[in-house]
Amino acid sequence: MKTLTLIMTFLLSALMGTNAQNSPVKSEADLYWDTMPKKTFIAGSISLAAGPEEIQIPDSIQVDLQINGDKQGLLAKRRESLICKNIYDEIFRRMLRDWGIEFWRRFPDDPRRFQWLVNTCLMEPAYFVNLRNGALATIEERYLIALDTIAKKQWKELSQKYFQEVSLSTELQEPAKKNTLRFQFNQIRNQRWRDSENEKFNIDEFFERIIAFVTRYGDSGTSQSFKEILRFKADLGLNSKDIKHLIDLLKATSFESFQKEADYLEKIVRLEEEPLSLNAKSIKGDEVDLNQFRDNLVLIDFWNIYCAACILKMPEIKTVYEKYKDQGFRVISACLYDNGKFQKNELGKIKAIYGKIGADWPLVLLGGDKGQQGRQIFDTYDFFGVPQLLLLDEKGKLLHYNGDLENKGGLEKLVKEHLAKRNNIQKSK
Numbered sequence: 121m122k123t124l125t126l127i128m129t130f131l132l133s134a135l136m137g138t139n140a141q142n143s144p145v146k147s148e149a150d151l152y153w154d155t156m157p158k159k160t161f162i163a164g165s166i167s168l169a170a171g172p173e174e175i176q177i178p179d180s181i182q183v184d185l186q187i188n189g190d191k192q193g194l195l196a197k198r199r200e201s202l203i204c205k206n207i208y209d210e211i212f213r214r215m216l217r218d219w220g221i222e223f224w225r226r227f228p229d230d231p232r233r234f235q236w237l238v239n240t241c242l243m244e245p246a247y248f249v250n251l252r253n254g255a256l257a258t259i260e261e262r263y264l265i266a267l268d269t270i271a272k273k274q275w276k277e278l279s280q281k282y283f284q285e286v287s288l289s290t291e292l293q294e295p296a297k298k299n300t301l302r303f304q305f306n307q308i309r310n311q312r313w314r315d316s317e318n319e320k321f322n323i324d325e326f327f328e329r330i331i332a333f334v335t336r337y338g339d340s341g342t343s344q345s346f347k348e349i350l351r352f353k354a355d356l357g358l359n360s361k362d363i364k365h366l367i368d369l370l371k372a373t374s375f376e377s378f379q380k381e382a383d384y385l386e387k388i389v390r391l392e393e394e395p396l397s398l399n400a401k402s403i404k405g406d407e408v409d410l411n412q413f414r415d416n417l418v419l420i421d422f423w424n425i426y427c428a429a430c431i432l433k434m435p436e437i438k439t440v441y442e443k444y445k446d447q448g449f450r451v452i453s454a455c456l457y458d459n460g461k462f463q464k465n466e467l468g469k470i471k472a473i474y475g476k477i478g479a480d481w482p483l484v485l486l487g488g489d490k491g492q493q494g495r496q497i498f499d500t501y502d503f504f505g506v507p508q509l510l511l512l513d514e515k516g517k518l519l520h521y522n523g524d525l526e527n528k529g530g531l532e533k534l535v536k537e538h539l540a541k542r543n544n545i546q547k548s549k
Contacts, residue, residue, distance in 0.1 A: 149227040156236070157215040199259070206255035213245040221278065231291045237282050238303050244310035247271045261524065261533055263355040267315040298337045305330055308348035312355035320357025321349070327369050339375040346370070346381045350388060351523030360392050384502045388521055391501065395516030396420070398454070400484040400493055403471060408452065408482045415514050416450045417538055419531070422508035424456045425469050430507040434477045440532045441481060447539050451481040456494045456506065513538070
């Protein structure tokens with residue numbers, strides 16, 4: 121028995137030795153790469169100095185929501201859970217960025233650094249001065265908040281250096297290089313955090329980088345960036361004058377797709393100067409003229425019965441309408457139907473959806489055939505598909521177009537801000 125045990129021990133040792141010899145020895149870069157921060161790897165309590173306070177992240181971010189009939193307590197716990205998640209997310213993003221900066225410094229020839237660069241741009245930290253305040257601002261979609269401007273500036277300088285290395289790299293093939301460089305133009309959403317009213321998105325600097333890119337790779341795949349600038353212009357600190365400047369920059373180029381983008385932006389900007397014209401029969405047979413809604417803040421909701429996102433948005437519209445209708449907020453639903461006529465059961469479905477939402481605002485029906493009002497509106501302003509959400513001021517001019525209106529909670533945020541601003545103006549008179 122003792123002999124058998126010795127033989128087994130010898131064979132096991134030999135086998136382990138063989139496996140060890142056959143296992144590739146990891147390089148220092150490999151070992152460091154294995155330490156890349158991952159959310160699933162961050163366990164236990166984390167503390168981080170955040171301005172004047174220290175935030176403690178609990179072991180488990182999941183909060184028990186089973187509260188016996190305590191609705192306010194339930195909402196408070198849900199909110200606190202979301203705050204914790206947002207704090208955790210910001211910490212993780214900073215950790216990932218700091219880890220990658222060190223990786224780039226220690227292993228400047230390792231091609232995996234480009235993979236990290238894309239990842240950290242996708243998960244851009246906001247650099248809040250106070251993490252809890254930042255988490256609340258994220259929930260409420262308030263993009264004007266105290267930020268660590270030094271950290272932001274340092275990253276801007278580093279990222280420009282990194283992307284320059286991408287363009288000069290001999291490690292990346294041109295298609296991979298093109299995709300990595302293009303990635304930086306599609307991060308408009310991540311660039312909305314601002315430290316002050318005076319800070320705003322730098323259109324000229326952004327446009328200069330795009331021109332350098334399209335001169336080398338062509339203009340395919342960059343146009344979406346310009347639409348994003350329009351969608352989020354308020355959060356980026358931009359106004360109509362800035363968008364007109366962007367249009368002028370686009371027009372001054374020789375790229376055909378840029379000319380088309382300029383035309384598209386011009387058509388939307390026109391709505392800020394010339395009120396939308398809409399005159400149609402409601403589902404009840406009444407005439408609905410948008411001119412009758414002057415002196416009110418009006419949401420126009422273009423939708424159809426085959427658009428799930430449109431229908432899912434309606435309960436939120438209903439909630440905001442009920443909350444602010446006494447302050448002068450109005451809604452007009454404009455249902456589009458194809459081929460200029462209703463297909464089987466379509467009208468019944470439209471009525472059923474409208475009734476189920478419990479909507480008591482006008483619902484107009486717009487045909488999509490050539491010459492019909494729905495098609496005319498969409499052709500005039502280059503609208504594509506549904507939903508199309510337009511928030512119009514008391515003069516019928518465009519305030520907001522899609523963008524935040526599409527996000528959950530975005531409609532109420534914009535309605536509340538505008539009504540508060542209007543009330544303050546009226547009080548000051």
